[in-house]
Amino acid sequence: MAKNNNHKAVSYNKWGYIFLIPFVVVYLIFQLIPLISTVYNSFFENYRSGLTQIGPNFVGFANYVKLFEGGEIWIYFKNTMIMWVMGFVPQILVSLLLAAWFSNPSLRLKGQRFFKTVIYLPNLIMASAFAMLFFTLFADGGPINAMLIQAGILKQAYSFFSHAWSARTLVAVLNFLMWFGNTTILLMAGMMGIDPSLYEAAEVDGATASQIFRKITLPLLRPILIYVMITSLIGGMQMFDVPQILTNGTGDPMRSTMTLIMYLNKHLFSKNYGMGGALSVFLFIITGVLSLIVFRFNKTNDGR
Known part of the structure; x- marks a missing residue:
C-alpha cells in the first residue's frame, strides 16, 4: 500500500515539473541567454564608425575602464537615484x-470602488503619453505658465525644462502619478490580510489609531513594503521613457536629468555594443547591490 502511495506522489510531482517547462x-x-551574451560582449570592442564596422576585437576590461573614466557614470547614477527618491518617498507615503x-x-x-479605479488608471496610461502631456502643459508657452502669469504669481514664463531641479521634479511627479495607484493596491492587499482581532485587541487596550498603525500595521506590512521598495528601485534604475521624452533625449539642463538607461541608449544607438554591454553589467551589479542593502537593512531593523 505504501508503494502505491509513493508511486502516486511521484506521478503528481511529474506534472509539476511539466508545468514548469514553459517558464524555464x-x-x-x-x-539567461541574453544576460550571458551581454556579459560576453562587454569584453569586446564592437562598434560602427561611419560605414566601417570596428571589431569585434577582444579587449578584456578596457570597456569597463573607459566606462569609469571622467566620472560621468557616477553623475548619471546620482541623477537616477535623486529622481527615483523624489518620486518614491511621496509615492509610499500617499499609498x-x-x-x-x-x-x-x-x-x-x-464610492470606494470608484476611487480605487481612478487612482489605478494612471498606471494603465503609457509613460510616453504622460510625458508628452507634461511636456505640453509645462512648456514656456503652455497652460501652466499662462495660468501662473494670469494669477499674478509670475511676471514672465518660467522655463521648467531649463532648470535642473524643476526638470527633475517634473520627472519625479510623473513617476509618482504613474505608480502610486499600483502601490496602493499592493499595500491594501497586505492590510486586508492582517487579522482584525489584532486591531480589536489593541482598541480594547486603549491604543490610539496612530499607535495601532505604527505597532501593528507597519510591522506586519514589512514583507509587502520590502517588495514595493525593491521593485520600485529596479524600476527607478531603469528610468528612461519619461526623462527621454521630456528632454528630447538630451538629459538637459546640463545633463541633470540624464539617467543610466538614457546613457546606455546612446551607446546602443551608435552601435557601440561593447560599451553598452559593460554599462548593462554595471547596472545589473549596482541594482543587485542596492537590493541586497535594502534586504540587509530590513533584517537589521527586524532584529535578526
Missing part, C-alpha cells in the same frame, strides 16, 4: 495613507 524555456531564451483609509471598515467610505 522562456527564462532561458529571453533572460500608505490611501491604503489605510480604504482598508479601514470603521470609516465606511462611500
Whole structure:
C-alpha cells in the first residue's frame, strides 16, 4: 500500500515539473541567454564608425575602464537615484495613507470602488503619453505658465525644462502619478490580510489609531513594503521613457536629468555594443547591490 502511495506522489510531482517547462524555456531564451551574451560582449570592442564596422576585437576590461573614466557614470547614477527618491518617498507615503483609509471598515467610505479605479488608471496610461502631456502643459508657452502669469504669481514664463531641479521634479511627479495607484493596491492587499482581532485587541487596550498603525500595521506590512521598495528601485534604475521624452533625449539642463538607461541608449544607438554591454553589467551589479542593502537593512531593523 505504501508503494502505491509513493508511486502516486511521484506521478503528481511529474506534472509539476511539466508545468514548469514553459517558464524555464522562456527564462532561458529571453533572460539567461541574453544576460550571458551581454556579459560576453562587454569584453569586446564592437562598434560602427561611419560605414566601417570596428571589431569585434577582444579587449578584456578596457570597456569597463573607459566606462569609469571622467566620472560621468557616477553623475548619471546620482541623477537616477535623486529622481527615483523624489518620486518614491511621496509615492509610499500617499499609498500608505490611501491604503489605510480604504482598508479601514470603521470609516465606511462611500464610492470606494470608484476611487480605487481612478487612482489605478494612471498606471494603465503609457509613460510616453504622460510625458508628452507634461511636456505640453509645462512648456514656456503652455497652460501652466499662462495660468501662473494670469494669477499674478509670475511676471514672465518660467522655463521648467531649463532648470535642473524643476526638470527633475517634473520627472519625479510623473513617476509618482504613474505608480502610486499600483502601490496602493499592493499595500491594501497586505492590510486586508492582517487579522482584525489584532486591531480589536489593541482598541480594547486603549491604543490610539496612530499607535495601532505604527505597532501593528507597519510591522506586519514589512514583507509587502520590502517588495514595493525593491521593485520600485529596479524600476527607478531603469528610468528612461519619461526623462527621454521630456528632454528630447538630451538629459538637459546640463545633463541633470540624464539617467543610466538614457546613457546606455546612446551607446546602443551608435552601435557601440561593447560599451553598452559593460554599462548593462554595471547596472545589473549596482541594482543587485542596492537590493541586497535594502534586504540587509530590513533584517537589521527586524532584529535578526
